Amino acid sequence: MNARSSxxxxxxxxxxxxTFSASLAALVAGLVLMLWTTEGGSAxxxxxxxxxxxxxxxQPLPDFSVVGADGEVxxxxxxxxxxxxxxxxxxxxxxxxTVCSAxxxxxxxxxxxxxxxxxxxxxxxxxxxxxxxxxxxAALRGYAARMRMDVDVWRIVTLTSxxxxxxxxxxxxxxxxxxxxxxxxxxxxxxxxxxxxxxVHIVDYDxxxxxxxxxxxxxx
Amino acid sequence: MKRPARRLPPSTAALLAGVLAxxxxxxxxxxxxxxxxxxxxxxxxxxxVLSGWLSMGTVSGxxxxxxxxxxxxxxxxxFIAALIVMAYWMLPLTIDRAVVLPTADSMKVASLWFAGAVxxxxxxxxxxxxxxxxMGTAVPMATWLGIYFASTDLRLCNxxxxxxxxxSGQGLAILAMLLGALWLVGTIRAAQASSRRFR
Numbered sequence: 578m579n580a581r582s583s584x585x586x587x588x589x590x591x592x593x594x595x596t597f598s599a600s601l602a603a604l605v606a607g608l609v610l611m612l613w614t615t616e617g618g619s620a621x622x623x624x625x626x627x628x629x630x631x632x633x634x635x636q637p638l639p640d641f642s643v644v645g646a647d648g649e650v651x652x653x654x655x656x657x658x659x660x661x662x663x664x665x666x667x668x669x670x671x672x673x674x675t676v677c678s679a680x681x682x683x684x685x686x687x688x689x690x691x692x693x694x695x696x697x698x699x700x701x702x703x704x705x706x707x708x709x710x711x712x713x714x715a716a717l718r719g720y721a722a723r724m725r726m727d728v729d730v731w732r733i734v735t736l737t738s739x740x741x742x743x744x745x746x747x748x749x750x751x752x753x754x755x756x757x758x759x760x761x762x763x764x765x766x767x768x769x770x771x772x773x774x775x776x777v778h779i780v781d782y783d784x785x786x787x788x789x790x791x792x793x794x795x796x797x
Numbered sequence: 798m799k800r801p802a803r804r805l806p807p808s809t810a811a812l813l814a815g816v817l818a819x820x821x822x823x824x825x826x827x828x829x830x831x832x833x834x835x836x837x838x839x840x841x842x843x844x845x846v847l848s849g850w851l852s853m854g855t856v857s858g859x860x861x862x863x864x865x866x867x868x869x870x871x872x873x874x875x876f877i878a879a880l881i882v883m884a885y886w887m888l889p890l891t892i893d894r895a896v897v898l899p900t901a902d903s904m905k906v907a908s909l910w911f912a913g914a915v916x917x918x919x920x921x922x923x924x925x926x927x928x929x930x931x932m933g934t935a936v937p938m939a940t941w942l943g944i945y946f947a948s949t950d951l952r953l954c955n956x957x958x959x960x961x962x963x964x965s966g967q968g969l970a971i972l973a974m975l976l977g978a979l980w981l982v983g984t985i986r987a988a989q990a991s992s993r994r995f996r
Contacts, residue, residue, distance in 0.1 A: 578807040596870035600877050607881030623955045752955035764959045
């Protein structure tokens with residue numbers, strides 16, 4: 578009714594044509610935008626997009642100064658380069674009660690598998706604490722003892738400078754958000770870093786067997 | 798026409814909603830949408846649409862709301878554009894991006910405001926059937942997504958905690974059903990009124 582009352586000079590068909598072209602344009606533009614954003618309908622979450630991006634092209638990682646449970650200061654780059662090992666990296670904070678305890682037991686299983694399969698020295702496990710504020714060397718030692726880490730297989734480090742935290746998390750694509758009870762929530766996953774210090778795969782943390790298989794392929 | 802007393806003038810209401818909605822993307826209020834998915838998805842996004850809707854109500858001039866009418870016969874183009882914009886900003890991926898990237902966030906603000914504006918333009922000229930096409934798509938989409946957000950164990954947005962996601966899922970579903978019911982009541986009332994007129 579309203580449409581008819583406007584500008585009666587033009588025939589209604591002209592208006593319909595414009596409306597159909599506008600609708601079609603919106604539809605096509607919307608479809609293209611959706612497909613482009615979701616990478617052809619395959620990634621609806623940031624996490625799947627992050628994993629797909631790493632699969633497409635290995636990502637070089639910037640270097641960071643880190644400190645281990647033994648109090649020794651080194652850099653992530655030097656650690657990755659030492660011995661040409663392939664590393665399975667995860668992110669934790671030692672106060673964690675929720676997902677990290679699951680991650681912890683998964684890493685224990687992985688450690689056992691690496692020892693059993695004679696992969697010691699070829700595949701390494703690295704836990705990086707993203708909470709350098711409260712995770713000092715003593716806290717890392719406590720975690721290492723609790724997890725019964727074998728130093729030759731599994732290491733834990735944290736940043737020496739809390740100022741690097743943002744840059745480190747961005748490099749790996751980790752987002753940490755505060756959760757109730759002073760905990761953190763973050764996109765926990767297993768990150769496979771090759772001998773050149775490049776991030777090459779990201780695997781679900783509940784698929785450790787797949788992570789180990791991928792690491793084994795890359796291992797020297 | 799009798800105007801109800803002590804009501805906000807349309808332009809003031811549009812401005813108020815606009816300032817509040819855009820303000821949530823700027824400091825100091827920005828921390829609210831950064832920390833809570835509820836503030837982001839259930840409060841800011843609908844508020845942006847509302848401010849676009851209210852702004853369209855203030856369009857004056859020779860033909861007012863009839864302007865651009867030839868581009869939006871029966872409200873079709875506007876409904877399609879608004880559906881696309883709303884669906885786009887319901888993807889977990891784009892919600893994350895709006896939190897992290899300022900460019901994505903400004904796109905969100907502009908496009909949702911635009912969606913609100915064209916929606917009003919469309920509703921104004923759409924027959925009940927086409928309104929039903931829009932509501933019949935938008936309401937189930939938002940309700941289903943809300944229920945999914947509220948019930949899945951997967952953390953869909955890296956920017957928000959699972960807890961926050963669950964609450965906003967519930968909020969989204971309730972909001973969608975509320976708006977659907979509101980529209981239904983309005984349409985039935987209008988139909989009754991017009992049938993009375995023709996009796």
